Amino acid sequence: xxxVLLSGSNVGTKTRTAINYTQTSIAEKYPEVEVSLxxxxxxxxxxxxxxxxxxxxxxxxxxxxxxxxxxxxxxGTPIFQAxxxxxxxxxxxxxxxxxxxxxxxxxxxxxxxxxHYLIAEQQLKPIxxxxxxxxxxxxxxxxxxxxxxxxxxNDDVHFRIDRLVEDTxxxxxxxxxxxxxxxxxxxx
Amino acid sequence: MNEFRINPTRGMEIGLYTxxxxxxxxxxGEIQSEHSRMREMVTMxxxxxxxxxxxxxxxESHQKHFIASSTPTILAAIASATEKIKLISSSxxxxxxxxxxxxxxxxxxxxxxxxxxxxxxxRGSRYGVYELFGYDMQDFEELFExxxxxxxxxxxxxxxxxxxxxxxxxxxxxxxxxxLTGKLPIWRAVGGKPFSAIRAGIVGxxxxxxxxxxxxxxxxxxxxxxxxxxxxxxxxxxxxxxALATMMYLDKDxxxxxxxxxxxxxxxxxxxxxxxxxxxxxxxxxxxxNAIMVGSPQQIIEKILYQxxxxxxxxxxxxxxxxxxxxxxxxxxIELFATDVVPTIRKATKTN
Numbered sequence: 001x002x003x004v005l006l007s008g009s010n011v012g013t014k015t016r017t018a019i020n021y022t023q024t025s026i027a028e029k030y031p032e033v034e035v036s037l038x039x040x041x042x043x044x045x046x047x048x049x050x051x052x053x054x055x056x057x058x059x060x061x062x063x064x065x066x067x068x069x070x071x072x073x074x075x076g077t078p079i080f081q082a083x084x085x086x087x088x089x090x091x092x093x094x095x096x097x098x099x100x101x102x103x104x105x106x107x108x109x110x111x112x113x114x115x116h117y118l119i120a121e122q123q124l125k126p127i128x129x130x131x132x133x134x135x136x137x138x139x140x141x142x143x144x145x146x147x148x149x150x151x152x153x154n155d156d157v158h159f160r161i162d163r164l165v166e167d168t169x170x171x172x173x174x175x176x177x178x179x180x181x182x183x184x185x186x187x188x
Numbered sequence: 189m190n191e192f193r194i195n196p197t198r199g200m201e202i203g204l205y206t207x208x209x210x211x212x213x214x215x216x217g218e219i220q221s222e223h224s225r226m227r228e229m230v231t232m233x234x235x236x237x238x239x240x241x242x243x244x245x246x247x248e249s250h251q252k253h254f255i256a257s258s259t260p261t262i263l264a265a266i267a268s269a270t271e272k273i274k275l276i277s278s279s280x281x282x283x284x285x286x287x288x289x290x291x292x293x294x295x296x297x298x299x300x301x302x303x304x305x306x307x308x309x310x311r312g313s314r315y316g317v318y319e320l321f322g323y324d325m326q327d328f329e330e331l332f333e334x335x336x337x338x339x340x341x342x343x344x345x346x347x348x349x350x351x352x353x354x355x356x357x358x359x360x361x362x363x364x365x366x367x368l369t370g371k372l373p374i375w376r377a378v379g380g381k382p383f384s385a386i387r388a389g390i391v392g393x394x395x396x397x398x399x400x401x402x403x404x405x406x407x408x409x410x411x412x413x414x415x416x417x418x419x420x421x422x423x424x425x426x427x428x429x430x431a432l433a434t435m436m437y438l439d440k441d442x443x444x445x446x447x448x449x450x451x452x453x454x455x456x457x458x459x460x461x462x463x464x465x466x467x468x469x470x471x472x473x474x475x476x477x478n479a480i481m482v483g484s485p486q487q488i489i490e491k492i493l494y495q496x497x498x499x500x501x502x503x504x505x506x507x508x509x510x511x512x513x514x515x516x517x518x519x520x521x522i523e524l525f526a527t528d529v530v531p532t533i534r535k536a537t538k539t540n
Contacts, residue, residue: 049325051315054462055251068462096463186467188447 001172004070007039008077008088014110017150018142019076025165036066040087048093064094072104072172079116084124092127100133104172106164107139117141134175136167192373192394194429194502199534203243203505204236205278205433208256213512214455222255228515233266237273239526243505245278251316253460260293267301275301278433279310279377283331284321286355287339295367303368308396309336310377343371382413389417396431404479404495411499431503435510436481438488438521449482452511485528492533
C-alpha cells in the first residue's frame with residue numbers, strides 16, 4: 001500500500017507539524033506501508049494550464065505523478081481566508097478530472113480559529129467527491145492552541161490523528177478487497 | 189452532399205482510421221519499431237481498400253507515444269498503394285500549422301490520389317504540439333478560428349487577399365496546385381462538447397465527431413446543436429454530412445471480445461492519458477446504447493444502427509490498431525467487419 005502525505009501549503013509550520021506526526025504514526029503502526037511525504041513548500045510547482053498531467057515537467061510532474069501512484073492520500077491543509085490555500089487548489093487543478101478513482105483520501109485541517117471547522121466539510125469534500133475519491137468522512141481539525149514550537153501539545157490531537165491513520169489504512173484495504181472481488185467477477 | 193463527395197444512395201460510408209499511437213504491448217511490455225509501425229499504417233490501408241471500405245484516416249500528433257506527425261506524407265504513401273479508398277486526415281492540428289501549407293499538401297495529395305483527399309481540421313487535444321511549434325495555449329480558440337477561416341477561403345476562392353494575427357498577410361495570392369475538382373472536402377473535427385460543432389454549423393461545414401465512450405445519446409446534443417445552428421445560419425443540413433469516429437474491437441464471440449479487448453483499451457488510456465479505463469464503465473459497453481464498440485458482429489451492428497437512429501450520420505470510421513494491437517488481430521477484424529457488419533449497415537442506411 002502506498003500512502004502520500006500531502007502538506008498543502010507553501011507557508012507556515014502547523015500543517016507540516018501535523019503531517020510529521022502522521023508520518024510517525026503510520027511508521028509505528030503500519031511499517032509495511034510505503035509512505036511519501038510531499039510538502040508543497042519544498043517544491044516549485046507551476047500553475048495548472050489545462051494540459052494532461054503527463055505533459056508537465058520537473059517538480060510539477062514529480063508531485064502529481066507521486067499522487068497519481070498512491071493508493072491513499074492524507075491531505076494536510078491550513079485554512080486561509082476561510083478557504084483551502086491556493087497551492088492545494090492548484091494541485092487539484094493539475095490532476096485529471098477523476099484522479100482519485102480507486103483512491104482513499106483523508107484530511108487533516110489546521111486553523112487559527114474554530115470558525116473554520118466547516119471549511120473542510122463545505123469546500124474540500126465536494127472537490128474530493130467530484131474527483132471520485134473514497135473520502136474518510138471524519139477529519140482531524142487542529143487549532144492554533146494545540147501547537148507549541150512545531151510540536152503538537154494536545155494529546156487528544158495525537159489520538160485523533162492515530163485514529164485517522166487507522167481509518168485510512170483500513171478503508172484502503174477494504175476498498176482493495178472490494179475491487180479484488182469485483183475483478184474476480186469480471187474475469188478479465 | 190455532393191460538395192463533400194458523399195453519395196447517400198450507397199449507404200453510410202465506412203472506414204478505418206489510425207492515430208499512429210506507438211505504445212508498448214500491455215502483456216509483454218515490448219514496443220514495435222517506429223519503422224514497422226509506420227509500414228503497418230500503410231498495409232492496414234491496403235487491407236481496408238481490399239475489404240471494400242470507403243475511407244481511411246490518419247490523425248496527427250507530435251509527441252511521445254505517437255509517430256503520425258506527418259500525416260500528408262503517410263497518406264501520400266497510402267495513395268500510391270491504393271486506388272479507390274478516400275484518404276482523410278483525422279485529424280490535422282490546424283491550429284499549429286499554416287493553412288496555406290495544409291492546403292498545398294492536401295491539394296497535392298488530392299492530385300496524386302486522383303481526387304481522394306479530404307481535410308479534417310481540428311484544434312488538437314494535447315499540449316505537445318503547441319509547445320513544439322511555439323504556440324500559446326492561451327490562443328487555443330483564436331488560433332483555430334482564424335486558421336479555419338483562411339483554410340475555407342483558400343478552398344473557395346482563386347485569388348486570396350487576407351490578413352490575420354497568426355500568419356503574414358496574403359495579397360492576391362494564388363495557391364498551387366489546385367485540388368482535382370477545384371475544391372477539397374474540409375470537415376471540422378469535434379470533441380464531445382457542442383461548442384466546436386456549433387461553430388461548424390454557423391459556418392456551414394461538415395463535422396467529424398469523436399464519440400469514444402459513454403452513452404451514445406450524450407453526443408446527440410452536439411449533433412442536434414450543430415444542425416440547429418446550421419439551419420439558423422441559412423445552411424441546408426441535407427447537404428452537410430456528419431461523420432462519427434470511435435474505437436472498435438470485434439470478435440465472433442461477444443464474451444471473447446469483451447475479455448480480449450480490455451487490456452488494449454486500458455493500455456491506450458494508461459499510456460496516452462495516464463489514467464486507466466474503469467472496468468465498471470467498460471462493462472456498460474454490453475448495452476447497445478453505449479458508444480464503446482466492442483462485441484460480436486451482431487452487437488456492433490446494433491450499436492451502429494442505434495447511433496444511426498440518433499444521429500443519421502453519413503460516415504462511420506473506427507480505430508482498431510490502438511494500444512499495441514497485434515497485427516494478425518487487426519487483419520482478422522478488418523475481414524470480420526467487412527463480411528459480417530458492413531453489408532448490413534450499408535443496406536440499412538441507404539437513402540434515395
